[in-house]
Amino acid sequence: MLSSNSGVQRMSQTALSRSRFLRLAAGALLPSIDLRLSAAAAPNPQLVQNSGAPGTEDAAAPGRMGAILVSHFGPVKIHSYLSPADGLQVNTQMIEGPNAVVIFDGQLLLTYADEVASYVQTLGKPVDRIILSHAHTDHWGGLQILTERFPDARVFALDGIADQVRVRGPARLDGLRRTYGDKAATKVTVPTETITEGLQRIDGVTYDFKRFVDAESDLQLAALLPEQKVLMAFDLVFSPNQHAFTGANHFDHWMIVLESLKALQGYDTITIGHDTPVDRSAIDSTMTYVKRAKAIHSVSADAKTYSENLKAAFPDLQQAGFVDLSASYLYAAPH
Numbered sequence: 001m002l003s004s005n006s007g008v009q010r011m012s013q014t015a016l017s018r019s020r021f022l023r024l025a026a027g028a029l030l031p032s033i034d035l036r037l038s039a040a041a042a043p044n045p046q047l048v049q050n051s052g053a054p055g056t057e058d059a060a061a062p063g064r065m066g067a068i069l070v071s072h073f074g075p076v077k078i079h080s081y082l083s084p085a086d087g088l089q090v091n092t093q094m095i096e097g098p099n100a101v102v103i104f105d106g107q108l109l110l111t112y113a114d115e116v117a118s119y120v121q122t123l124g125k126p127v128d129r130i131i132l133s134h135a136h137t138d139h140w141g142g143l144q145i146l147t148e149r150f151p152d153a154r155v156f157a158l159d160g161i162a163d164q165v166r167v168r169g170p171a172r173l174d175g176l177r178r179t180y181g182d183k184a185a186t187k188v189t190v191p192t193e194t195i196t197e198g199l200q201r202i203d204g205v206t207y208d209f210k211r212f213v214d215a216e217s218d219l220q221l222a223a224l225l226p227e228q229k230v231l232m233a234f235d236l237v238f239s240p241n242q243h244a245f246t247g248a249n250h251f252d253h254w255m256i257v258l259e260s261l262k263a264l265q266g267y268d269t270i271t272i273g274h275d276t277p278v279d280r281s282a283i284d285s286t287m288t289y290v291k292r293a294k295a296i297h298s299v300s301a302d303a304k305t306y307s308e309n310l311k312a313a314f315p316d317l318q319q320a321g322f323v324d325l326s327a328s329y330l331y332a333a334p335h
């Protein structure tokens, strides 16, 4: 086992820099789903000044628009790239082992995927593989750049996710192109390799891959890193500071999934799909949110009502754009 105790202690201290990160990355939050690049494109000088907690560091670089938090676990490092608000504050996690890097998720926009790729290159190790956590566009939109810049890295996902990307991807990209122009991908990048559930060791890091259905998305990967005591939950768990995406209409089953994460042992820190890492209490806050959203959905006749009521129920949460987006999916005509 690696020196997990010190790693956990250090990782939990990421909480100390959360508020700073949030200020940095959420500085340009927009109230609508029509989030345009210009609003958040300016690099934030605070990033350069942010020294971070012991054991974690903010890998700031002049001109970089996203934020990067590095957590140390002996020979293993987790680098978390967080995009600015117009990129939906989505994370790309880079797990750096002794010899290689494993990348999880590919960003919404090409611009930010490009920052991820440039950062990975500074680590001086080959990209072993890229793993897609689920089929929502904000997690694969930028894979086009990552696969161009790391042509030897194969793209993995759970069985079923490639099909979802292949089927729904073109329409999603059309929508992205209308909003973001050439910051959005021109082609759909479909995973070609299947990742299976269970324990796997990749470059000295143990992953316990898990498959969940009918939660925030229809199909979602999670990974427990037992030696680091980290759960990579992606969009199963949301930040206590942000709205969650509820557009998949799986309120009841998502609660069951969250209960199972609560029952799961062996981790203290959760890396999530959006925003900086959280502790286990974020499972409870996500449950509170999902429960409330379900109740509001059951009494709201249309998207506008759902959206207004949910925002009123959680007036302090960021990423209100998720609410409008969720409402548009929940109340869309069946197709």
Ligand SMILES: [Zn+2]
Pocket: 090, 136, 138, 139, 235, 273, 274
């Ligand atoms: Zn997401």
